[in-house]
Amino acid sequence: MIQPFDFYNPTHIVFGPERLNELDSLIPQEARVLILFGGESARRFGTIDKVREGLGKRTVLEFAGVEANPTYETLMKAVAVVKDEKIDFLLAVGGGSVIDGTKFVAAAAEFDGDPIDMFGGGIGKQLPIHSALPFGSVLTLPATASEMNAGSVITFVEKGAKLGFGSAHTFPKFSFLDPTLTYTLPKRQLANGIVDAFVHIFEQYMTYDAGALVTDRFSEGLLQTLIEIGPRVVNDSEPDYNDRANFMWAATNALNGVLRPGVPQDWATHMIGHEITNLFHIDHARTLAAILPAMLTVRKTQKQSKLLQYGERVWGITTGTDDERITAAIDKTAAFLESLEVPTSLSAYDLTAKDVDALVANLIAHDQVKLSEHGDLTPEISREILLASL
Amino acid sequence: MIQPFDFYNPTHIVFGPERLNELDSLIPQEARVLILFGGESARRFGTIDKVREGLGKRTVLEFAGVEANPTYETLMKAVAVVKDEKIDFLLAVGGGSVIDGTKFVAAAAEFDGDPIDMFGGGIGKQLPIHSALPFGSVLTLPATASEMNAGSVITFVEKGAKLGFGSAHTFPKFSFLDPTLTYTLPKRQLANGIVDAFVHIFEQYMTYDAGALVTDRFSEGLLQTLIEIGPRVVNDSEPDYNDRANFMWAATNALNGVLRPGVPQDWATHMIGHEITNLFHIDHARTLAAILPAMLTVRKTQKQSKLLQYGERVWGITTGTDDERITAAIDKTAAFLESLEVPTSLSAYDLTAKDVDALVANLIAHDQVKLSEHGDLTPEISREILLASL
Numbered sequence: 001m002i003q004p005f006d007f008y009n010p011t012h013i014v015f016g017p018e019r020l021n022e023l024d025s026l027i028p029q030e031a032r033v034l035i036l037f038g039g040e041s042a043r044r045f046g047t048i049d050k051v052r053e054g055l056g057k058r059t060v061l062e063f064a065g066v067e068a069n070p071t072y073e074t075l076m077k078a079v080a081v082v083k084d085e086k087i088d089f090l091l092a093v094g095g096g097s098v099i100d101g102t103k104f105v106a107a108a109a110e111f112d113g114d115p116i117d118m119f120g121g122g123i124g125k126q127l128p129i130h131s132a133l134p135f136g137s138v139l140t141l142p143a144t145a146s147e148m149n150a151g152s153v154i155t156f157v158e159k160g161a162k163l164g165f166g167s168a169h170t171f172p173k174f175s176f177l178d179p180t181l182t183y184t185l186p187k188r189q190l191a192n193g194i195v196d197a198f199v200h201i202f203e204q205y206m207t208y209d210a211g212a213l214v215t216d217r218f219s220e221g222l223l224q225t226l227i228e229i230g231p232r233v234v235n236d237s238e239p240d241y242n243d244r245a246n247f248m249w250a251a252t253n254a255l256n257g258v259l260r261p262g263v264p265q266d267w268a269t270h271m272i273g274h275e276i277t278n279l280f281h282i283d284h285a286r287t288l289a290a291i292l293p294a295m296l297t298v299r300k301t302q303k304q305s306k307l308l309q310y311g312e313r314v315w316g317i318t319t320g321t322d323d324e325r326i327t328a329a330i331d332k333t334a335a336f337l338e339s340l341e342v343p344t345s346l347s348a349y350d351l352t353a354k355d356v357d358a359l360v361a362n363l364i365a366h367d368q369v370k371l372s373e374h375g376d377l378t379p380e381i382s383r384e385i386l387l388a389s390l
Numbered sequence: 391m392i393q394p395f396d397f398y399n400p401t402h403i404v405f406g407p408e409r410l411n412e413l414d415s416l417i418p419q420e421a422r423v424l425i426l427f428g429g430e431s432a433r434r435f436g437t438i439d440k441v442r443e444g445l446g447k448r449t450v451l452e453f454a455g456v457e458a459n460p461t462y463e464t465l466m467k468a469v470a471v472v473k474d475e476k477i478d479f480l481l482a483v484g485g486g487s488v489i490d491g492t493k494f495v496a497a498a499a500e501f502d503g504d505p506i507d508m509f510g511g512g513i514g515k516q517l518p519i520h521s522a523l524p525f526g527s528v529l530t531l532p533a534t535a536s537e538m539n540a541g542s543v544i545t546f547v548e549k550g551a552k553l554g555f556g557s558a559h560t561f562p563k564f565s566f567l568d569p570t571l572t573y574t575l576p577k578r579q580l581a582n583g584i585v586d587a588f589v590h591i592f593e594q595y596m597t598y599d600a601g602a603l604v605t606d607r608f609s610e611g612l613l614q615t616l617i618e619i620g621p622r623v624v625n626d627s628e629p630d631y632n633d634r635a636n637f638m639w640a641a642t643n644a645l646n647g648v649l650r651p652g653v654p655q656d657w658a659t660h661m662i663g664h665e666i667t668n669l670f671h672i673d674h675a676r677t678l679a680a681i682l683p684a685m686l687t688v689r690k691t692q693k694q695s696k697l698l699q700y701g702e703r704v705w706g707i708t709t710g711t712d713d714e715r716i717t718a719a720i721d722k723t724a725a726f727l728e729s730l731e732v733p734t735s736l737s738a739y740d741l742t743a744k745d746v747d748a749l750v751a752n753l754i755a756h757d758q759v760k761l762s763e764h765g766d767l768t769p770e771i772s773r774e775i776l777l778a779s780l
Contacts, residue, residue, distance in 0.1 A: 002635040004406025009399070015651065016394025211632040213618065214639045217611025225603045242601040245392045249604045249651060258648065261405065261639060 002212045002262035009257045011148045012174040015249070017241075019176060023054030023091075026136060026174045031089040032059045034082060036102045038066050038094045042140060045184050051093055051138055061085055066094065069155045069162065069277060069284065070101035072116070075108070082109045082133070090135035092172075095189075096144025096196075099137045103152035103170040106132040121163040121366050123156060129167035136174040140181045142248040143193035143285065145200065145255030147175035155278070161366055162274040177252065179244035187234055190247075191340040192285035194230045197251035198223065198337075199288040203266045204259040206296070207373040209305040212262030219259050220313045225250045227314070231339045268371035269295050272382055275362045282349055289342045290349070293334040294388035298381065300326050302374060346389045356386040392602045392652035399647045401538045402564040405639070407631075409566060413444030413481075416526060416564045421479040422449045424472060426492045428456050428484045432530060435574050441483055441528055451475055456484065459545045459552065459667060459674065460491035462506070465498070472499045472523070480525035482562075485579075486534025486586075489527045493542035493560040496522040511553040511756050513546060519557035526564040530571045532638040533583035533675065535590065535645030537565035545668070551756055552664040567642065569634035577624055580637075581730040582675035584620045587641035588613065588727075589678040593656045594649040596686070597763040599695040602652030609649050610703045615640045617704070621729045658761035659685050662772055665752045672739055679732045680739070683724040684778035688771065690716050692764060736779045746776040 014022055027033065033055055035048065042048050043064075052060055063078045081087065082105060092102035108115035110131045120126035139147045146152065151166040182190070205219035229243045229250075236243070253259070272295075273287035282290075300307060304322065311317035311329030320328065334344045343349070360383045363369065371377035404412055417423065423445055425438065432438050433454075442450055453468045471477065472495060482492035498505035500521045510516030529537045536542065541556040572580070595609035619633045619640075626633070643649070662685075663677035672680075690697060694712065701707035701719030710718065724734045733739070750773045753759065761767035 002632050004409065005403075007403040007405065008401075011398075013395075013397040015397065019394065211636070212639075213615045213636045214612065214643060217615060218608055221607025221611050222604065225607060228603065242392050245652065246601070246603045249602075253604060262635065 002210055003264070005261045007257055007261055008168070009148065009171065011172050011256075013148060013177060013252070014174060015177045015245075017178050017180045019178065020050045020054040020138065023051065023136075023176075024056050027055065027058070027089055027091075029058070032061075032085065032087050033089045033091055034061045034063055034078070034085070034087040035091045035093055036063045036066055036078060036098055036105065037092070038064070038068070038098050040064070041184070042093050045181075047093055047138065047140060047181065051091065061087065066098045066101040068097045070097045070104070071155045071157050072104075073157050075101050075104050075154065076115070078105045079108045079115070088133060090133055092135065092137040093140065095139065095141025095193075096146040099139070099146035099172070100144070100152040100154065102135050102137070103132070103146070103150070104154050104165075106135045107165070107167060107170055109133050118165045119154070119163045121161055123159050123161055123163065129165070129169055132167065132169040134173050136176075137172045138176045139178075139248070141185060141189055141193060142182060142251035143196040145197070145252050147172060147177065148252050148256035153274070160278055160362070162278050163366075177248050179241060179248050182244045182248065183239045187341075191234045191342050192283050193251060194226055194233060194247065194340055195285040195289045195337060195342050197254040198226050198230075199269055199285070199292060200254040201226075201259060202292065203270060204263060206303055206306050206310065207264045207266050208303065209309070210263045215259055215261050215263050216309070218253075220310070222250050222254055222259070223310075223314050227336055230336065234340050264373040266373045268377050268382075271368045271371050272359070272363065272385065275359045275366070275368070276346070279358060279362065280349065280351065280355070286342055289337045289344055290346045291385060291389045292337070293330055293344050294385050296330045296333065298385045298388055299372070299377075300330075302372070302376075346386065351390060353387060353390065356383060356390070359386055392600055393654070395651045397647055397651055398558070399538065399561065401562045401646075403538060403567060403642070404564060405567045405635075407568050407570045409568065410440045410444040410528065413441065413526075413566075414446050417445065417448070417479055417481075419448070422451075422475065422477050423479045423481055424451045424453055424468070424475070424477040425481045425483055426453045426456055426468060426488055426495065427482070428454070428458070428488050430454070431574070432483050435571075437483055437528065437530060437571065441481065445481075451477065456488045456491040458487045460487045460494070462494075462544050462546045463548070465491050465494050465544065466505070468495045469498045469505070478523060480523055482525065482527040483530065485529065485531025485583075486536040489529070489536035489562070490534070490542040490544065492525050492527070493522070493536070493540070494544050494555075496525045497555070497557060497560055499523050508555045509544070509553045511551055513549050513551055513553065519555070519559055522557065522559040524563050526566075527562045528566045529568075529638070531575060531579055531583060532572060532641035533586040535587070535642050537562060537567065538642050538646035543664070550668055550752070552668050553756075567638050569631060569638050572634045572638065573629045577731075581624045581732050582673050583641060584616055584623065584637065584730055585675040585679045585727060585732050587644040588616050588620075589659055589675070589682060590644040591616075591649060592682065593660060594653060596693055596696050596700065597654045597656050598693065599699070600653045605649055605651050605653050606699070608643075610700070612640050612644055612649070613700075613704050617726055620726065624730050654763040656763045658767050658772075661758045661761050662749070662753065662775065665749045665756070665758070666736070669748060669752065670739065670741065670745070676732055676739075679727045679734055680736045681775060681779045682727070683720055683734050684775050686720045686723065688775045688778055689762070689767075690720075692762070692766075736776065741780065743777060743780065746773060746780070749776055
């Protein structure tokens with residue numbers, strides 16, 4: 001049966017080239033703004049300048065150095081700046097890491113108590129978040145959809161953990177999506193973004209059949225879009241505006257809530273992937289691609305009806321036994337990921353069975369022991385998936 | 391090229407059976423609430439009672455009698471009640487007419503000047519709307535998506551006009567979507583709702599190819615959903631929860647903004663349909679079905695690429711000349727509408743060529759002279775479409 005659901009997403013999307021002058025109408029005139037960004041590329045390619053121009057005469061400070069897989073340790077320094085400088089509006093300029101980090105800063109700045117207690121996972125008390133500073137984003141790297149959702153994943157260096165939080169208060173007020181800002185991205189980041197979006201769709205779609213026809217069709221449409229444009233985006237010598245725009249909008253929709261109504265969710269690939277990034281510092285998206293085919297193969301009984309539906313609707317696989325069709329669908333999926341020059345095994349990163357032991361130990365330490373849509377994916381099954389990914 | 395766009399939709403959807411007790415957490419405790427509804431069915435089937443129970447001890451007044459095609463004349467009486475009784479929250483219980491009417495009341499109650507100036511179309515000055523009372527909805531009839539958008543269409547009896555307005559302030563704060571509330575709907579209203587949603591998708595999808603892959607896939611997915619469930623919803627002797635839930639969610643998505651990003655829009659079928667309803671009091675949805683096949687046939691050159699795409703992706707039409715494939719797609723569309731027992735010609739309502747003259751005269755009087763995605767649909771082409779619909 002279609003599950004009851006709530007849908008709520010108040011983020012205002014401003015999509016199209018060269019619209020940063022509209023920042024002026026979206027932020028209070030008297031705001032004291034902190035711009036958060038990562039490395040120097042945002043400055044080098046002129047985005048920070050355009051943002052500052054759009055902000056006009058407001059008081060504007062900058063906080064550079066938010067890492068990929070943003071850390072609690074770094075972000076607490078931004079929280080201190082916010083408090084010291086009486087900042088009342090945050091503006092993230094970057095990809096999912098910068099926006100996730102900005103969400104943390106927005107909530108931590110107003111959190112009553114130690115911000116570590118915004119998290120669970122054995123490191124904090126996971127207390128409710130009652131407010132957050134308002135913030136917006138200027139997206140430079142399509143991938144995570146953080147620009148249009150309320151979730152955030154933060155890395156705790158000292159504790160060796162990667163944990164998430166979310167709240168109705170941590171939606172961006174607005175996000176600027178300018179496809180031309182992707183023109184300067186290296187191929188590896190483009191590929192990672194496509195894989196990240198692709199697996200976000202899978203986590204919400206590839207479960208069991210709940211009869212939610214609209215949500216299934218939306219998921220399939222986004223998968224078809226990424227399959228159509230992905231190889232072109234990664235391999236074209238000249239960027240194509242429509243391809244980049246379709247990539248950007250598909251990645252946002254992959255995790256802005258439109259794929260959730262009425263369906264169960266999985267997220268086991270992400271939970272296992274987080275541990276791989278933690279221990280071996282492999283790019284988030286690459287950890288997902290490395291285990292997805294093995295995940296689908298090990299879990300093909302639980303996911304049978306959706307694997308068959310996916311094969312038929314997305315890849316046009318209509319002949320053969322059920323098992324043959326499922327194998328063909330998984331093979332097509334792996335081939336698509338490989339076409340983006342992203343490996344679909346952990347052996348590509350020289351991991352071995354011994355590393356699998358360490359990963360499984362961390363899953364247990366972080367309480368990731370009942371994963372997947374049925375809550376039946378135990379550490380032993382995680383081990384089986386990881387071994388099959390080697 | 392994919393067009394620049396803004397996406398903003400802050401309505402909170404509460405979807406599932408028997409959730410009206412959650413009203414309590416969504417409306418301020420001290421609110422003075424006016425419930426607006428249509429006929430007595432909302433009371434007879436117990437919905438008003440459940441709503442009042444959900445509202446607890448708040449002060450609650452009722453305004454019954456909002457018509458299908460809600461009128462300015464009736465709604466101004468509700469505006470008077472709001473002012474006299476110091477109402478500060480409105481709650482629509484009904485379908486698109488009640489929700490559209492409630493949007494008008496919400497905006498008119500706070501409008502600085504004569505509310506007729508919220509409209510253009512030759513009857514008002516179309517001044518901007520700067521605020522509106524907060525309001526929510528309890529949807530009883532899926533069709534218009536008014537429960538999750540900011541638009542409203544109002545009928546002016548004295549002036550013989552049907553005109554729309556919208557504003558960022560007239561989104562419902564929340565809407566309750568309970569598929570079981572559709573179980574008591576008569577077959578005719580179910581069929582009308584499916585047709586209304588179907589044509590909403592067409593108005594946004596069936597234009598020219600803008601390269602917006604995500605939006606196209608979403609539109610096609612919704613069309614496929616309505617085609618799959620439509621005949622079952624209309625003809626089943628026992629209502630099926632999933633069918634009703636899919637119908638309800640498809641109708642909401644048909645006009646909540648997710649089909650707009652990057653694409654042009656048509657709306658000519660609606661503009662002509664409004665005049666038919668005005669003059670001949672034919673149900674809104676039925677006017678759309680009566681002219682849609684003729685519209686597609688007369689405009690098949692302008693819409694060629696999308697008609698071919700629609701035929702292939704939605705109906706699986708892949709053989710024949712372009713013209714044969716387009717004709718087949720239009721025939722399939724008409725057959726689908728007829729399968730809902732909704733006529734696809736105006737002669738079913740005994741209209742004649744003389745009536746077409748009156749309709750064209752009204753289109754001109756209401757300034758509907760440059761319709762469709764190219765603005766090239768003149769009154770003469772409207773006449774051609776109407777004559778072909780006879």
